[in-house]
Amino acid sequence: MERRMNQVPLFSSAGELANMVITSNLIDVALAKIFELQRGQAALPCSVQPMVYDPTPNEPNRTIVVFAPSPDSTQYPLPQGGDLVPYPDFDFLCTKECPSVSINGAALELFESLKNHLSVLKTELIARDGQLIITGHSLGGSVASLFTLYLLDSMNKKSKCRPICITFGSPLIGDFGLQHSQWNSFFLHVVSNKDPVPGLFLTSSHSQTTAYKPFGTYLLCSELGCACYDDSDLILKLLTVISSEVAGGLLQVVDYGEILRNLKKRAICKGRWLAVERFADPFSAGIVMELETIGIDWTKHNIDIRRMEAEARSLAMKTKAFDAKKLNDIKKYMALLEWYKKRSKDAGKGYYDCFKNGEFKRDIRIGEFMGHLNAYWEDMVAQAERKPQKEGASFRTSWLFAGTTYRRMVEPLDIAVFYKDGKRDYIKKARSQHYKLLEQWYEEAAKPTTREELDSKKQKVSVLLTEDSCFWAHLEEAILSCKSLTNANSTPELRESSGNDLVKFGEYVMEQIENYAVSPEIFLKDSSFMKWWGEYKAYITSPSNPCSSRFIEFIDFMKTGRYGVYGRSEVAA
């Protein structure tokens, strides 16, 4: 307790955010159109198609799309309609934590029945400029959410339409979370504590029900007021509480128009001094007041305020100033490594070997820089992985170039540490997941090298980093193979397999050289590579096995000393 008091006070803004939404006219606009459509649909009973309200002279930049299924039984989902159906069309929502996507059967059925129409509508809406409000009540809201996701997946940086999805009393639609995604900020779900529908699938005895996950911001309200939450676990809990407390079940129809009118009035009334426990900090006081406002007794439902506070505290750290500082830090560490590389080259050895042998005093600090860089990039990769595929991809491309430079610069050092400890088989046993993903994403994004690019690489190869960040792991394995080959105690089988491995390595190196993908630093006098060559050249297995031309080329390249001019611009001329 003592320690907490010295910390910077935190606040909970769930009530203020909700108040801002309620007092603005955003949800009035959406709700008014839902009512308008519902009234009109009495005349057109079979239409379940969404209604598009085009911009008007009063609202020239606003398009509203309303999903209000016809007022028969499909409007209200049934408790037993909670089946989750796998839906591969929405695989773009997959994240690491959620490798496949399942969607509520009833919502999906409606969505599928409209699919042809919606795909035309989507293309038309994306081309529009300005605000796009997609809304619906109950099951109509579920389809509105699905359509918004479908739309978001097709949007790109050029799209000018700015969507928001507002649902009223809609049930959960699927098992995907999206908490860490930017997409969740496009969803606002209004839920009354008297409405049994939103938590419908959470309390029924269906075995699949536990898989449902909310995403987006929930505006929960009671007669007393409202609060906005975006913490998925908390929302799930609150929805469960609400649905367990609503008596009467499905027959009760909640009038969101009336609720909204009441909340607007509430917003300019003084809140009551509720039975607030004696809290020392504003965060707990705020949370408890907000929960009481939406009709939740926090003591009864075991809501962990400390966990919420810890989360808020970690989020509060992430300011723009903090990000700017971190990014500059990373630049600094990379500059330090670049200089280390240059110095090592001047010493005739290459930075891989300098670091592995730990000859300079400064090598010790290099380990520290590596630590910082690794921590930063592991975090970046983890963040990208948590986003849905498409969004993750655009997030990645913004820094993939920097990430690739980092991988090529730092992974050799990790390899050096690994082999220094006398271990074997880095790539299979020890390669960090984030390196693998950085490489995979780079390969996916990379285009085949053109003739001109190869020429320019030829010119610049001396200042480039070795492209395959695992080059040194291959070399270390080759050195070990070479030892087996030359060791008198080795079995003939081992010798043979080692010989074969070495041939493969030679071919690999030659391929790298042909593509100007390897830094000429490997040919420095004291480098491990040259030492390996020094040992290996005496034992090159005579061409008893048929040898590839590339291997012969490699032996020739090394023996004739052509490597001496590799990377010099004269060679290109």
Place this chain on the structure above:
Amino acid sequence: MVELKKLEVCKQVPFPPKSTAGLNLIYNNNKVPMPSNKSHCIARCFKITQKENLQREKMGETVGKLIGLNDEVIHPAATLAMEAHNSPSKPFLVKKIKIRHDHSSVVVLAFSGSMLPDDWFGQPPFGKTKIDTGKFPSLTSLNDGGDAVVNGSFLRRFNDVLDKLSHAKELKEATEKKRQVVFAGYSSGGPIAILATLYFLEKQTLSPRCLTFGSPLVGDRIFGHALRREGWSDYFTHFVMKYDIIPRIMLSPSSTEHEQILNYFKSKFDRKNINPAPPSGFYLTVMGNASSVASYEACHLMGCRNPSLDIIKSFIELSPYRPSGTYVFCTGNGNLVVVKNPNAVLQILIHCAELGESDAAEVEKRSLDEHSAYPSELKESLEMQAVVSLDGGPATATLNDLGLSPQAMLCLQAAEEFENRRSRNLEKIRKYMQKIEVELEKLRKYKENAQISRLGYYDSFKLQKVDDDFNANVSRLELAEIWDEIKEMLKEFELPDDFEKNPEFIELGKIYRRLVEPLDIANFYRHSKDKETGAYVIGGGPRPKRYRFIQRWLEHHEKKPFGSRSESLFWADVEQLGIDIKKKGYLQEIKDRIHQLERNLIAWIVDRSLDDDVLLEHSTFVQWWTDLPLECKSESDPIKNLIRGKADTFIAKE
């Protein structure tokens, strides 16, 4: 844990009398840290600090002392302001007030008002317009925030009286006799008084004060930020009755409700109709919209991290107007609450006028009646002098008079915490200064050593050959890290408003920019980044924003036009000219740029804003310039002399 004394107080339990010992005990036992900054609103609703005790003892302070103006001026100013408001035939009324105790005189000038809707709201929804920076050069952001936004109708009305005002003989006389001038305004006269005060503060011909009574809001956040940055905020005092609708009206978009309210006052003031029927139903609309603004700001104060906030905000249009200056809230029972923290003012404006137990219709009526109650209310309050300042200590009892809800108390606490955070950030930056000095010193040494090769540090750095060059690069990155952090904090208003006016930081920034920006330019052209992003300096181009902002601080400080202090861009001009000449040859446009560069060089060398090491014989500049065809040079001889002069001093030193 701390007993929640405050909570009890707000439950209508009277505050215990001045038994400071007991409170001190609570303080000591719980080790509540003393807030380090004295000038911020404190509405600590869940803790009791020692400051409160001090505050209670200081209750003897008068409004006049708190706002820096003699108490005897306030009530006559209010009366005059109301009189002027209802005298539309004259643009302003003037009155000289004799101060009893020192026999000095204060000249009060009060502006007339108008209740015509067109004089309140121009273009719907908010009638906003960019301020005229010709008349008001300081009312702008020194980073990316742009110029201040004000209500266009009020600005127009100010411009209409400006001519008469500038020629007012009373002002001339007051200036000659060194009398204090007070611009006053009631209702729509308030904005005119505010703009007039600012106008003379900008011109520096007068040092006026401003008093308003029930004035609507005039400017946006940048407007208030600029006032505080310039240190003018304390010259403005706004009196606001607890329920008066007019000070809140600008937080709501123009609507039929507005017209109803204005029409009501118009017929009331015109005296054509002594008891016009008051409109009804407007309160929910106006206060609802105002509440939306207050909640939006509270989200920021409370550090809301819900990403939906920005999306939702982009779908709704909130009023841009925000309070600035000192606010004095009249609680209606004779007490006055003085508040300076602009965020706290906004929250109190909305929360103290919330509906309570009493009937909504009654509050609605009060919100109209109180607008004309200033002179009588102030007369009583000034006699009582039951004044509490929120700045410097929580004033629970008086806050209770304002009838704030627990949620409002949390908002006030968040407003206070926001100021504390800004002070903490400032402390953090102060700690960085030493580090900045250390890195700058390293670079100065680097620069000095680089002279020996007669190459200069710009070219050495660009070549990146030896350890020193590398170390300079690390210093550059270390410094970029610090200044980028400052830049981001300023953009988010996370530093005190007067940060960009602080001579210490302006000077440090100047040194930093002159010494280090050339290295950024060298790095830029070393990696030929111009091929990817275009030239170093183009509009919002690749030039790091930290330099652009620091340059604006200096230009603003020296009252020079923006872009006039670009000596640190010398190398970028040289590099880009070299590239463009290769591309285009010696076009007239290129020749003009060369001439400009030559003239700049001479001026900057003379005023020492550019170091003369650019004249070293092996530097890129000297080599490039020497090779230029003679017909392209306009200042051939003076520059030749400068180069020769530099070489001579070098020889002399050796």
